[in-house]
Amino acid sequence: MQSLADATPPIALGPLDGRYRPAVAPLVDHLSEPALNRMRTHVEVEWLIHLTDGGVVPGVRRLSDDEKDRLREVVTTFGPAEIEELAATEKVTQHDVKAVEYFLKQRLGQIAPDQADAGLGELIHFCCTSEDVNNLAYALMVKGAVERVWLPKAHALLEALTGMADELRAVPLLARTHGQPATPTTMGKELAVLAHRLRRQLGRIERAEHLGKLNGATGTYGAHLAAVPDADWQQVSRSFVEGLGLTWNPLTTQIESHDWQAELYADLARFNRVLHNLCTDVWTYISLGYFAQVRGQGTVGSSTMPHKVNPIRFENAEANLEVSTALLDVLASTLVQSRMQRDLTDSSMQRNIGTAVGHSVLALDNVVRGLAGLDAVPEAMAADLDENWEVLGEPVQSAMRALGAQGVPGMDEPYERLKELTRGRRIGQPELIEFVRGLGLPAEVEQRLTALTPATYLGLAPDLVDHATTPGDQSAGTTQESTPA
Template identity: 80%
Template structure:
């Protein structure tokens, strides 16, 4: 049997790079191995520019505007040939960051041939690999979250908010513990989902992305040995913040990754709430509260023609679970380091793209699943009309209020309604007869007698208006 591993072009091992490539492709620009190398090139170039512009090392000239532009164009034009060249160099160095240094030395030879020997000394000057890597990962993750994941997540939350407003006034029989309960509106229940998700997004939007540049053990030892008169903490802070990151002033060899753990915890919490959204919509579909009609040209079942399976929500559930598992292990592992350094974080961070990829895929499926739904208010109304016993709550509550005011005959309201409603179905006639026989003040009697499961929704419609 021929080996599929020998097929050209190579077949993807994982679903994200194979079956689901289209849904996660935007993350490749930020969280792939190629993106990591491109960002390393960016950080190394900016460090060279920073050192020369501020003339940190005595005797080294400033780069011209043209030279700066040419250096930065290396990042802008970074493509397949650069990826291949870096891979070739790394095969010799067996060190990915050193390969970037040698790659840039070749470029400096072309851009500033007369001063190349001098300028090449400032590429990776006083840096440990982690100085470059931590800044690169922070920039990559910042870009992936802010430019790709957050907009997609926000669009799904907006989609839910739009549905909530459209179904603001549609009565819905609630189910607590799987049992018929106080009515609400479909819009209000979706608004709860959107509110929960939106709150997590606001936390993620406020996330700090930290970085450091302070040498092999975080002491600026090499920096001071090389240029003792420079204010290296100020230089480091200005450089890191100039990249658009938050400066971490106190680290070992590695940036401690605590901010990553915080981000992944918030992202996982968003995922888990979205998983709850999926299971709720799956249940509403199974109850007939939604019809899956739009965009459903697909086969629902290979043998049962009538079926339209809620596959988008089921697919999303699975991918959210994978994403959460990865985010959890990332968060728990990355905050640990043996003494000043070990390499577990290096291997672990290569899974960030996969974690966000599965979340992105889930978001795509949720968006498509929601877009294919049509609410069926008639089905919701039928369930409400079949459960008049839920009005036992407002009747006994009104009796309690009257009893507290000294109105006679309001004793044991809960027990009396329990006897009427528990374990059996009642209809409008039975409830009205019961209300008429309580001896209520006429205004209260008429109000309760006129109440229906469809109208007993409290402030549910108005609560939808509180969505941010």
């Protein structure tokens, strides 16, 4: 049998680089191995410029604007040739960050070829341990991936979901608590609950801090002070890290402690779990016939049953959310641990960030496409409501309780009386009206309760959708007409 490992071009081992590549391709610019080397190059270039612009090392000239532009161009033009060159260098150095250092020294020699500038190359990676470069590179990579790829997709999902919630705000729905018929709600309100939950997690993710450090082999600035004792190295470090758009971490071992990463991944995982909840709920609504999958569904639902249109987008999203969440959980739990001042578990673990975020991006893509293919079927929801008049036992006994508290006679044991009427049996409108009219209620209350139907027993459900569609206003919405209990 021919070995597929020898095929050209190489066959992807995992699905993100195989069948799902189009959906996650934008993450390659942020969380791939070449993206890591490009960001390392960026950090090394900016550190060299920072040192020379600030006159940190006495006697070293400032780089000209043209030289700085050409150095930064090494980063902006970083492509296949540079990837190949770095790979060849790393085979010699057997060290990825050292390969970047040698790569940049060679480029600097072309940009500033004068023999008098030969020493400038020694300021590339000056007083840095590899983790000084890596922690900053990863912080910038993760920040870029979340802000430029993941968040736009999450906001697109939220926009689609809140749009559906608003559209379906007043469509009555039989609720099911513990899988049993329960107090009616609206489809819009139930989707709004999920939208509100997702929005809260998005807010946490958007407020995330991305920390960085540059302080040497064990976080003491030992080499820095030995080389240039008169420099204010804490300020030099802080201004550099903050200049990259990160938050400076003043106190670390050899590694930046990665706590911020653990916090971010926990929030991403929580978002995933809420989104998983949305997938299972929508899947169930589809199975109940509350949604029809008709728009854009030119797919084969079953290989043998032509009538079927399977909810594959939501099932695919569930699986990818589970993979993503599992990886985010292990990243969050592992990255906060480090033996003494340094071990390399974090180095291997961080190479899986792209996979963790990629499966979440893929799930977001599937859910958005799945929602776009749904049409609500209010008739199916109404039919279920009409089959469950017993859910009106709640408002009747609640009204009796209120009257009993006011001293109206004949309102004793309301819960028990409604339980006897409704538990374990189906009732319809005639049975409920007969029961209500036999209670001796005040005329206004009797009229209100006999006019009630499962489809009109909605409380404030339509109004509550406003909390998801206009999240800036958390006050109570304007009261629409709905029949109170």
